[in-house]
Amino acid sequence: MVETAKLTYQGKTYEFPVIEGTLGEKAIDIGSLRKETGLITFDPGFMSTGSCKSSITFLDGEKGILLYRGIPIDQLAEKSSFIETAYLLIYGELPTSEQLADFNYHIIHHSMVHESIKSFYDGFPINSHPMAVCSAVVGSLATFYQDELNVRDDREIEIAIHRLMAKLPTIAAYSYKKSIGQALPYPDNSLDYSTNFLKMMFGTPCEAYEVDPVAAKALEVLLILHADHEQNCSTSSVRLVGSSMCNLFASVSAAIYALWGPLHGGANQAVIEMLQTIADNGGDVHKYVEKAKDPKDPFRLMGFGHRVYKNFDPRSKIIKTMAHDVLEKSVTKEPLLEIALKLEEVALKEDYFIDKKLYPNVDFYSGLIYKALNFPVNMFPVMFAMGRLPGWIAQWKELQEDDDFRIGRPRQIYTGTQTRDYIPIKNR
Secondary structure (H helix, E strand, C coil): CCCEEEEEECCEEEEEEEEECCCCCEEECCCCHHHHHCCCCCCHHHCCCCCCCCCCEEEECCCCEEEECCEEHHHHHHHCCHHHHHHHHHHCCCCCHHHHHHHHHHHHCCCCCCHHHHHHHHHCCCCCCHHHHHHHHHHHHHHHCHHHCCCCCHHHHHHHHHHHHHHHHHHHHHHHHHHCCCCCCCCCCCCCHHHHHHHHHHCECCECCCCCHHHHHHHHHHHHHCCCCCCCHHHHHHHHHHCCCCCHHHHHHHHHHHHHCCCCCCHHHHHHHHHHHHHHCCCCHHHHHHHHHCCCCCCCCCCECCCCCCCCCHHHHHHHHHHHHHHHHCCCCCHHHHHHHHHHHHHHHCHHHHHHCCCECHHHHHHHHHHHCCCCHHHHHHHHHHHHHHHHHHHHHHHHCCCCCCCCCCCCCCCCCCCCCCCCHHHC
16 A cells, blocks of 8 residues: 555645655655645755655765665775776666776776867966866867767767766866966876876876875775765756756766855865864864854854764764874874864764764865875865766766656745836836
8 A cells, every 4th residue: 555645735635645765765756746736845955855766875864874876885985996986876786897897998098188178278267266177177078079968878978977087087187287387297097096186186297206005095085985975966966957958068067066165065175274273273172162152153163064964974984094094194294183183072072062963074084184185275176076976977877867857947936026017217
């Protein structure tokens, strides 16, 4: 027997089916609500609205669970590579050795960008934010690869996926190199994904550059932890833009802009800026904790709590250990780590934080790692975008294959002026 939910409106009762996910999540299917009742729902921020059925990522904020295609995030961070995790997200299963080798080959051998793209970087101001540059250049790929824009052609989609996964690290590294006036390097096909990116970021043509394996491993883990996170702002942007049957390049370009915001991909940058503010003002953690607890004080502790997780962010447990490994190997000891650890200690002990479930999240530690790896703070959200790319691709691909595919068209409650007549300008 199908479970239903009843709605009574103006003396009439309507029934709507309740659907259930594979791990117990339930939702009221209101697809026919407006047709049957003339009503729509009102849900600012869509916190109680399911926009799709998806088999990609499961997130339980109350229990602190994150699964990619059913596999716990801690297992993937420990045992998998970023490319293997990307394959899992995009295609639904862990690859065989042959499948992984083939996928990796195509990623490696599509990493160069068209030479004409390099001229784009000359047109941007030298102080351009790299997220703006990356989004613009990713969107421009649709002009260079016009044979891969058909969203109903599996072969074209496959090539577009390979190109985008391969080229985003190159595009990102070029945005950094241009900002510091250095030459734009070619990728090295003999290196793995993360090592190649780090070499493009920090190597120069005038001397040999060896990437630290600890740094490459840290980057791999960070990319895996960010690879997908259910229907967040940027992922919803990919789906909404893609619902117009827009190509993959343009859809991901839109997602990069959505991720740029300080409430989304810019959060780890905000953590570093907060820690630096505390350090610059004497390093008194307790003073700033009291400021954060004061509702009249504008100061906020960044990197604590999460809009979805009401328990400990499972990603932060993994990344905390990684942060220590990286910082211990760092040539210059990071003074902000001590402040970060003091803040964490307070948050885990004080009733104020415990009652509000303000636990350290993934952004709290990721910024410290990126800083220790010498990434400038304006590159932090770019790193987030690189990690989130396979999730965006998987979500876009799933949307295009959905039997219930339709263009996104949210409704609204109009609160403007009632109907009135136009007044000629001479009478105003």
